Amino acid sequence: MNNILKVGLAQISPVWLDKEATLKKIEHTIVAAAEQKTELLVFGEALLPGYPFWLAHTNGASWDLKVNKEIHAHYVRNSIQVEAGELNSICTLAKTHKMAIYLGIMERAKDRGGHSIYCSLVYINEKGEIKSVHRKLQPTYDERLTWAPGDGNGLQVHPLKDFTVGGLNCWENWMPLPRAALYGLGENLHIAVWPGSDYNTKDITRFIARESRSYVISVSSLMRKEDFPKNTPHLSKILENAPDVLANGGSCIAGPDGEWVVAPILHKEGVICQKIDFNRVYEERQNFDPVGHYSRPDVTNLQVNRERQSTVTFKD
Structure with missing residues (x-):
């Protein structure tokens, strides 16, 4: 039954900007998903340790503001x-339960000096091996005040039963060329991770599915005022103008025909499980295949730089 894959959408909130507590919550979620015999589990964008919601509520673009500097430092520390092996416990659980995992993290990249952070999507295979770390190519709007731009190294796909799975972070999914790069690698199960909003997922999930004739899994997080830990720096300042709900979920699955398999689910915390059938991909590729029979590489052709970028190259 390699054509059948049971997927899990982990729509949960972080313990915001608390790395250790959020890791524990992720571990518990993996165990809960394993009890449902989940084979691929997906978490939202930047879940570990959380999305930078403060930027919109603390005058985030104000130059040299102490509040933003102190929250940013707290973010980097977490x-x-x-x-350094900080995902080892997740890898061990993936191996134990023979479960592949996509996890959105804030990455403090050692190969870029270890002080800047990248919004990264990590793929861990069912053997517990980290196979790719995709750093978001272009942070969106106010995200640029705290996240660094990534590179093409993580534009990778991975075999999973009959499927070929790849993924992008949030508004990267609106970028036609990174999508095309994944299609060209044979992707037929696309993972789109978001901080949490049906505003983001309700249109583009079905659009990408219909464009690519692939399954598309969109996974979002939840975030409510009560999800902010009491020891968060400048918490009163953050909450002063924050709405009661900052992220309402909206996780969903579209099939290769662009129709809903699971319509966006709001305000519900937990693992949403669904079986998908690879044969549906072949059925829909019969009349359209964007990088196969319905392409013209002699006319249009994409070049992709997948080198991991670094400021310094040493020759010892």
């Missing part, structure tokens, strides 16, 4: 350094 971000993940993959090379």
Whole structure:
């Protein structure tokens, strides 16, 4: 039954900007998903340790403002350094439960000095191996005040049963060329991760599915005022202008025909499970395949730089 894959959409809130507590919550969610025999589990964008909601509520663009500097420093301290083994517990659980995982993290990248942070989407295979770390190519609007732009190294796809799975972060999914790069690698199960809003997921999920004739899984987080830990720096300032609900979920699945398999689900915390059938991909590729029989590479052709970017190259 390699054509059938049971997927899980982990629509949860972080313990905001608390790395250790959020890791524990992710671990518990993996165990809960394993009880439902989930084979691929997807978490939202920047879930570990959380999305920078403060920027919209603390005059985030104000130059040299102490509040933003102190929250940013707290954010960096709670971000993940993959090379230091900070995802080892997640990898162990993936291996134990033979479960592939996509996890949105804030990455404190050692190969870029270890002080800037990147919105990264990590793929861990069912053997517990980290196979790709995709750093978001272009942070969106106010995200640029705290996130650094990534590179093309993570534009990778991975085999999972009959499927070929790849993923992008949030508004990267609106970028036609990164989508085309993944299509060209044979992607037929597209993962789109978001901080949390049906505003983001309700249109583009179906659009990408219909464009690519692939399954598309969109996973969003939740965030409410009560999800902010009491020890968050400048919490009263953040909450002063924040709405009661900052992220309402909206996780969903569209099939290769662009129709809903699971319509956007709002305000519900937990793992949303669904079986998908690879044969539907072949059925829909019969009349349209964007990088196969319905392409003209002699006319239009995409070049992709997948080198991991670094400021310094050493020759010892």
